[in-house]
Amino acid sequence: MLEQLPAPDNDRYRFTCSSGDHADEQYELRLSVCPNPVCRCGSISIQMTSDASTDHGVSLPPATFLIDVMNGCLDTTGDKTMQAEQALGELFVDRLSDEDWASLRGIFFSVKRFLTENAADEDLDVYFPVSEIDRDSLMVDFHQILPYAEIKLVEACDKRFALMEHYCVKPGCSCSDVFVTLVNADVVSEVPSADDEPVLVIDYKSRSWRVERLGRENAVLLEHLGTRLSTEDDARHFQARHDRLRSLYLLYKQRHRSGSSTRVRDARKVGRNDPCPCGSGKKYKKCCLGSAGR
Numbered sequence: 245m246l247e248q249l250p251a252p253d254n255d256r257y258r259f260t261c262s263s264g265d266h267a268d269e270q271y272e273l274r275l276s277v278c279p280n281p282v283c284r285c286g287s288i289s290i291q292m293t294s295d296a297s298t299d300h301g302v303s304l305p306p307a308t309f310l311i312d313v314m315n316g317c318l319d320t321t322g323d324k325t326m327q328a329e330q331a332l333g334e335l336f337v338d339r340l341s342d343e344d345w346a347s348l349r350g351i352f353f354s355v356k357r358f359l360t361e362n363a364a365d366e367d368l369d370v371y372f373p374v375s376e377i378d379r380d381s382l383m384v385d386f387h388q389i390l391p392y393a394e395i396k397l398v399e400a401c402d403k404r405f406a407l408m409e410h411y412c413v414k415p416g417c418s419c420s421d422v423f424v425t426l427v428n429a430d431v432v433s434e435v436p437s438a439d440d441e442p443v444l445v446i447d448y449k450s451r452s453w454r455v456e457r458l459g460r461e462n463a464v465l466l467e468h469l470g471t472r473l474s475t476e477d478d479a480r481h482f483q484a485r486h487d488r489l490r491s492l493y494l495l496y497k498q499r500h501r502s503g504s505s506t507r508v509r510d511a512r513k514v515g516r517n518d519p520c521p522c523g524s525g526k527k528y529k530k531c532c533l534g535s536a537g538r
Contacts, residue, residue: 277352281359282370284391286314288352292336309333313352316345356392365491372496383410383423386485389492397429400468404429411486413493420449422482423456426469444470448479
């Protein structure tokens with residue numbers, strides 16, 4: 245069981261083994277989430293030591309290992325010198341309950357969201373499909389660029405929807421439209437047909453809206469949602485996200501034209517077996533190398 249301990253940086257936790265040979269033993273954990281706001285590795289580095297503040301005896305030595313919160317398992321892609329500690333990591337993850345994994349994912353996403361919101365645009369190593377945007381006016385999925393940004397939720401007619409937001413970032417275009425796909429946040433099902441999900445187009449400057457696709461929802465519900473998403477507060481939300489995507493796209497094109505892309509720099513300076521510069525703790529070849537040539 246995980247329990248957060250009082251600390252200025254909120255990275256300390258107590259873990260109590262709930263079963264097995266180490267039942268009731270308590271350990272202090274220091275958690276470190278991969279610090280790259282756009283890296284999708286899902287890694288948390290854990291430093292585990294005995295909890296000196298308790299009277300419970302402990303029998304496991306200190307250890308440092310990585311866990312993968314996306315897949316709910318030990319992350320074994322790190323340096324081979326960590327194999328002995330990875331064995332202790334296996335023991336640790338075997339004792340984690342579903343509730344513990346949910347807490348760890350919550351910590352991971354909370355940290356990633358904070359990093360995303362506070363990172364300077366020039367420090368973000370993102371990717372845009374330039375030719376499709378400039379040639380075909382491809383609309384850009386906000387969360388494809390910033391995967392850990394907060395997903396906006398909206399309610400209407402006793403239903404709750406997550407917003408998938410798409411924006412135009414083509415240079416010279418002054419549109420203020422956002423294409424919003426409405427995904428039912430209360431229904432867990434197989435991947436729906438694209439035609440099932442309604443799409444609204446919100447003009448955040450004129451505060452107007454229209455239905456692009458009705459999907460499987462009724463017109464009355466979409467009327468409520470369109471009116472709701474055209475308010476001043478939501479208009480500011482959409483405009484801020486549109487402005488950030490435009491800024492990131494211009495920066496990406498500048499780097500692409502000058503040949504100074506962060507991805508290119510990393511590929512030249514970082515060896516395949518060196519630690520990944522994203523800070524995940526994995527080797528470069530096991531983490532971001534595969535995306536460096538996109």
